[in-house]
Amino acid sequence: MAFFQEYLQKIRQKNLHRQTTAYEPVDATHIKLDGKKYLVLASNNYLGLTHHPDVQRAAIDAIVRYGTGSGGARLITGTHPYYSLLESELAAFKGTEAAVVFSSGYTANVGTISAVMGRDDVIFSDERNHASIIDGCRLSKARTVIFRHADMEHLAGCLAGTLCSGRRLIVVDGVFSMDGDIAPLPEIVALAKQYGALTMVDDAHATGVLGQGRGTATHFGLEGQIDIHMGTLSKALASEGGYVAGTRHLIDFLVNKARSFIFSTALAPASVAAALAALRLVAEQPELIRRLRLNSDFMRSGLAAAGLQVSEGITPIIPLIVGPAEAALKLAETLRGKGLLISAIRPPTVPEGESRLRVTVSAAHERAELETAVDAIALAVRA
Numbered sequence: 111m112a113f114f115q116e117y118l119q120k121i122r123q124k125n126l127h128r129q130t131t132a133y134e135p136v137d138a139t140h141i142k143l144d145g146k147k148y149l150v151l152a153s154n155n156y157l158g159l160t161h162h163p164d165v166q167r168a169a170i171d172a173i174v175r176y177g178t179g180s181g182g183a184r185l186i187t188g189t190h191p192y193y194s195l196l197e198s199e200l201a202a203f204k205g206t207e208a209a210v211v212f213s214s215g216y217t218a219n220v221g222t223i224s225a226v227m228g229r230d231d232v233i234f235s236d237e238r239n240h241a242s243i244i245d246g247c248r249l250s251k252a253r254t255v256i257f258r259h260a261d262m263e264h265l266a267g268c269l270a271g272t273l274c275s276g277r278r279l280i281v282v283d284g285v286f287s288m289d290g291d292i293a294p295l296p297e298i299v300a301l302a303k304q305y306g307a308l309t310m311v312d313d314a315h316a317t318g319v320l321g322q323g324r325g326t327a328t329h330f331g332l333e334g335q336i337d338i339h340m341g342t343l344s345k346a347l348a349s350e351g352g353y354v355a356g357t358r359h360l361i362d363f364l365v366n367k368a369r370s371f372i373f374s375t376a377l378a379p380a381s382v383a384a385a386l387a388a389l390r391l392v393a394e395q396p397e398l399i400r401r402l403r404l405n406s407d408f409m410r411s412g413l414a415a416a417g418l419q420v421s422e423g424i425t426p427i428i429p430l431i432v433g434p435a436e437a438a439l440k441l442a443e444t445l446r447g448k449g450l451l452i453s454a455i456r457p458p459t460v461p462e463g464e465s466r467l468r469v470t471v472s473a474a475h476e477r478a479e480l481e482t483a484v485d486a487i488a489l490a491v492r493a
């Protein structure tokens with residue numbers, strides 16, 4: 111058993127030990143901890159829909175109608191009517207022939223990449239891709255070539271320099287989860303065409319955020335040009351679960367081959383119904399996304415005006431790089447003392463020496479709250 115202790119000791123010394131904290135949610139942008147209320151600038155609940163009455167009502171109705179659990183895997187008894195509705199509406203929303211829902215974004219990536227790619231194939235993966243993409247690549251047993259973050263010259267060089275007897279796949283986060291920048295999809299699509307590669311985009315942070323909520327492809331006007339769209343129901347869509355959208359053949363293939371789809375219990379009716387209600391709100395109320403964008407722009411320009419290093423962008427993810435893990439932790443602690451919950455992100459989530467505060471903004475934040483937050487963050491970072 112010494113192994114466990116030695117490992118924990120080692121990560122504690124490097125300020126990389128982590129633990130869960132039970133926060134009590136108050137509403138979409140506030141939590142309580144030990145009786146004290148905090149403003150949350152750390153959540154992926156980008157549109158605040160976790161607390162929207164339509165979404166909550168949909169989940170409650172689903173429980174009353176169909177029960178709390180699905181009782182089985184998707185191909186056995188777990189597929190209830192909310193699934194058919196959600197999958198067809200997701201496909202329509204994404205502009206694809208079909209879509210399939212997995213039990214999380216993580217399992218959607220792992221199951222899809224390992225089903226589509228195999229030993230003779232080559233995957234070209236951005237170095238900042240999400241861990242679930244990395245794990246999908248590993249599980250696939252395909253050769254994986256990592257290209258420098260958003261570096262299209264490097265990607266072109268990798269494509270040109272890699273012999274491959276099977277399929278090629280270029281896979282990227284549409285919006286990178288820890289940096290908030292957007293993948294250069296037009297260039298990626300062009301390179302994929304040139305080299306006969308498939309394309310896959312992880313829209314975990316773009317669904318409900320970019321391209322009228324439809325994701326990164328729509329943001330760039332590239333509808334119909336991405337082979338595999340993946341996304342999650344757990345961020346802007348205020349529930350849990352992941353999805354893949356694409357051709358009818360792709361989706362039928364995944365239903366029959368993706369092991370994380372086949373061998374895991376289907377989501378509870380409440381989760382699927384909540385995601386469906388949230389998806390409808392995103393489609394019907396464009397002002398939600400407009401407000402998110404206004405709040406993101408306000409936070410970004412406010413921090414920049416206060417003299418902080420903020421990269422330009424339009425997404426609600428705003429990283430403030432501080433460097434050492436210890437410094438990021440201290441800053442997060444200082445801000446907690448001022449009633450702000452902002453995550454310190456450390457390795458292995460980000461590279462060594464790039465620990466940061468990851469500020470995320472929601473459509474549900476009040477302007478006055480963001481103003482107070484900008485002042486507090488600027489003061490703490492400059493101190």
Ligand SMILES: *Cc1c(COP(=O)(O)O)cnc(C)c1O
Nearest residue numbers: 214215216240242287314342344
């Ligand atoms: C959150 C996230 C996932 C995983 O989605 P879950 O639904 O949380 O499992 C996958 N990819 C990216 C880029 C993410 O940020």
